[in-house]
Amino acid sequence: MSKILVTSALPYANGHIHLGHLVEYIQTDIWVRFQKLSGRRAIYLCADDTHGTAIMIRARKEGRTEEALIGEMSQAHQRDFAGFDVAFDHFGSTHSDANRKLCGELWQALRSAGRVVEREVTQLFDPQAGVFLADRFVKGTCPRCGTPDQYGDSCEKCGSTYSAVELVNPVSTLSGARPEVRSAQHLFVTLEPLHDFLTGWTQTPGRLQPEIANYIAGHFLAEPLRDWDVSRPAPYFGFEIPDAPGQYWYVWFDAPIGYMASTQEWCEKHGEKLEDWWKDPDTRVVHFIGKDITYFHTLFWPSMLRAAGYNLPDRIQVHGFLNMRGEKLSKSKGTLVSARGYLDAGLDPQQLRYFYATKLSARVEDIDLNPEELSAKVNSDLVGKVVNLASRSARFLEKTGLSAEYPDDGGLFRAAVEAGTEIRDAYEVFDFARAMRVIMALADRANEYVDRMEPWKLKKDPARAKDVQDVSSVVLNLFRQIVVYLTPVLPRLAEATEKLLGAPIKSLDDANAPLTGTPVAAFSHLMERMDPKKFEALVVPEPTPVADAPTEPADDGAALAAEPLAPECTIDDFTKVDLRVARVVAAEPVPEAKKLLRLTLSLGGGVTRNVFAGIKAAYDPEQLVGRLVVMVANLAPRQMRFGLSEGMVVAAGPGDKEVFVLAPDAGAKPGQRVH
RNA sequence: GCCAAAGUAGCUCAGCUGGUUAGAGCACGCGCUUCAUAAGCGUGGGGUCGUCGGUUCAAGUCCGACCUUUGGCACCA
Numbered sequence: 001m002s003k004i005l006v007t008s009a010l011p012y013a014n015g016h017i018h019l020g021h022l023v024e025y026i027q028t029d030i031w032v033r034f035q036k037l038s039g040r041r042a043i044y045l046c047a048d049d050t051h052g053t054a055i056m057i058r059a060r061k062e063g064r065t066e067e068a069l070i071g072e073m074s075q076a077h078q079r080d081f082a083g084f085d086v087a088f089d090h091f092g093s094t095h096s097d098a099n100r101k102l103c104g105e106l107w108q109a110l111r112s113a114g115r116v117v118e119r120e121v122t123q124l125f126d127p128q129a130g131v132f133l134a135d136r137f138v139k140g141t142c143p144r145c146g147t148p149d150q151y152g153d154s155c156e157k158c159g160s161t162y163s164a165v166e167l168v169n170p171v172s173t174l175s176g177a178r179p180e181v182r183s184a185q186h187l188f189v190t191l192e193p194l195h196d197f198l199t200g201w202t203q204t205p206g207r208l209q210p211e212i213a214n215y216i217a218g219h220f221l222a223e224p225l226r227d228w229d230v231s232r233p234a235p236y237f238g239f240e241i242p243d244a245p246g247q248y249w250y251v252w253f254d255a256p257i258g259y260m261a262s263t264q265e266w267c268e269k270h271g272e273k274l275e276d277w278w279k280d281p282d283t284r285v286v287h288f289i290g291k292d293i294t295y296f297h298t299l300f301w302p303s304m305l306r307a308a309g310y311n312l313p314d315r316i317q318v319h320g321f322l323n324m325r326g327e328k329l330s331k332s333k334g335t336l337v338s339a340r341g342y343l344d345a346g347l348d349p350q351q352l353r354y355f356y357a358t359k360l361s362a363r364v365e366d367i368d369l370n371p372e373e374l375s376a377k378v379n380s381d382l383v384g385k386v387v388n389l390a391s392r393s394a395r396f397l398e399k400t401g402l403s404a405e406y407p408d409d410g411g412l413f414r415a416a417v418e419a420g421t422e423i424r425d426a427y428e429v430f431d432f433a434r435a436m437r438v439i440m441a442l443a444d445r446a447n448e449y450v451d452r453m454e455p456w457k458l459k460k461d462p463a464r465a466k467d468v469q470d471v472s473s474v475v476l477n478l479f480r481q482i483v484v485y486l487t488p489v490l491p492r493l494a495e496a497t498e499k500l501l502g503a504p505i506k507s508l509d510d511a512n513a514p515l516t517g518t519p520v521a522a523f524s525h526l527m528e529r530m531d532p533k534k535f536e537a538l539v540v541p542e543p544t545p546v547a548d549a550p551t552e553p554a555d556d557g558a559a560l561a562a563e564p565l566a567p568e569c570t571i572d573d574f575t576k577v578d579l580r581v582a583r584v585v586a587a588e589p590v591p592e593a594k595k596l597l598r599l600t601l602s603l604g605g606g607v608t609r610n611v612f613a614g615i616k617a618a619y620d621p622e623q624l625v626g627r628l629v630v631m632v633a634n635l636a637p638r639q640m641r642f643g644l645s646e647g648m649v650v651a652a653g654p655g656d657k658e659v660f661v662l663a664p665d666a667g668a669k670p671g672q673r674v675h
Numbered sequence: 676g677c678c679a680a681a682g683u684a685g686c687u688c689a690g691c692u693g694g695u696u697a698g699a700g701c702a703c704g705c706g707c708u709u710c711a712u713a714a715g716c717g718u719g720g721g722g723u724c725g726u727c728g729g730u731u732c733a734a735g736u737c738c739g740a741c742c743u744u745u746g747g748c749a750c751c752a
Contacts, residue, residue, distance in 0.1 A: 168752095211679065211680060214678085214679065214680095215678080215679065215747085218678055218679075219678075219679095219747080219748080358687095358700095359688095364680080365680080365681085366745085366746090368687080370686085370687080372701095373687065373701075376700095376702090377701075379714095380700075380701070380714095381700085383712060383714075384711095384712085384714050384715080385714090385715090387712080387714095388711060388712075388714055388715075389711090391711040391712070391714080392714085392715080393711090395710080395711085396710075433688080433689085434689080437688095437689070437699075437700085440699090440700080441699085447715055448715090448716065448717095450711090450715075450716090451708080451715060451717090452716085454708085454710085455710060456708090456709070472710095525712065526712095528712080529714095590750080595751050596750060596751060597751095612750080612751070613751065613752095615751075616751085632752075636752070637752080638752045645752060646752090647752075648751095659751095
């Protein structure tokens, strides 16, 4: 029998699960439950992603071992997932024996295939701590957007990636020292030998969503694939590379292998073999991931698997991000609501599952959570329509049970059986929103039926007791049918329905035949309405340290905290930098650039400099002309796409619209040096 | 600027390979109902389907150009 192996991306052990993470785990869980309820053999595997510098730094700060940190986080993650009914068959850890062994095996395979090369890498080195600084050990100003206090690999603000060596004003987070540039040997995995294979593999219809396949083709496959740096020098929290002492596998090397390690552990518990899941052509491997990690999963991961002769993913299902009220989740706005916070507020996890289901399609679109919409949708659909059907019928049947024969319902039950085809199809192709729409239409038909039959009128006439039983039996069966279809999304409602009717729900086929002649338990509410205030209370903006009142000087230290002082320098260091007063004689936007103004600066006596400055968002060119500014006059010229930049205008602020060009007081003359 | 995606009722969206007067939910107006967790049912208003042009007997649906939005990339020495 064919098997399906499903994974969600591994959550990083550096933080707690929030509502944004849950989109993926709930999406995956719904799909896996659907597969299982369809009688397919499926397992859902995941693990904590535990390695890397961030974990090491955090453990150091907290004064404990990495193992203690990741152990605690794993417990918290699993508790949160369980709270949302995300039912992994196994949840492992990348810091496991199974993973270490598999990493070794894949590594050997890459070595044997001649795909590992060694090369010198220039990296930042901390002279005080005596170690090379991995990206997460160094902070500085983003070389792209100018945001201070960013790590060495990418900028949180503008999302660009760069090398740590490019950081402006880099500072070691270990010692506070200014790092120097040194070189070390690194190990790389070559990808270019698999270029043609990857082109074919990623462009196979059904493998990736079309927009993802296009993205990969356009961004990576159009030119030679670059080698992938997979080693990091000590100190590093991870696995030491067996044949390269002092070198560790980069966290992104061992993380996806964690999918296999988790499978391995599951197999050991269930007397199965890893090969039957990862080498058997009858197994479909399906990865659910967020759009941010597309390239690891579509280029690196398949090329690793192929080298070692394992199954390649059959499908990589990419989802977008969660926004709240149309904006990115953010700590400062309080919209980064934790999974735990949601549960502790007494909100119903099923309701979030349902809401996500109504929003999720096969597309890579961001989904928006609007708190008003959340409660309106849940209350109207689940409570007002679906659960209401049970409220409207079950009480009439507590004494009599369901009718011995299924009454004539005008074809409603039959029609809903037929709708099952479309519902199954929609689940299968990840279009949960469509499945939910079809199911809710069934609930509408059922409510109309109740209205038409008016059982409350029949009830008044003792002679028509049988009619009351029949009508209620129809309604309760229609309700159960809907619940069966919703079981992948709402497992708890399914359980409660099993108890109410004394009949198990083990398969979507349980929707195909009505129950007859069976007892109905005493009815109690199956779902609470969502109180929008409870959710609102979770969205608590962090108090902003920046004062809004323009009259009050905001000398609150926020800027200093964001960008700590650079290491001490000597007067000689300072005098190397030749700062001069200059007058802006011309300023114009660079039309092809988003952030640049072209400035012509006069140093007096006819000496002018052409400077490109990233201040377009903050200044209109006209208001700059005639102004005095301070420039770095002896900076090495830099060739840019738009021309030669011969200096730098001195300015403060984090970037974007918050840029403040320094100006000398009146009386200063162009060409004067700043001492 | 380049690449990608998207622009359909106030809001969130559905409209498959082109085919009757463009749909749903929420919200709003009116009416009915009371079995049900102020739930339910009926009914009404509301859209030049981003703009312009083209293909076609027929276009929200195909083609082209443009506009707007959102990502990503380049650019901030």
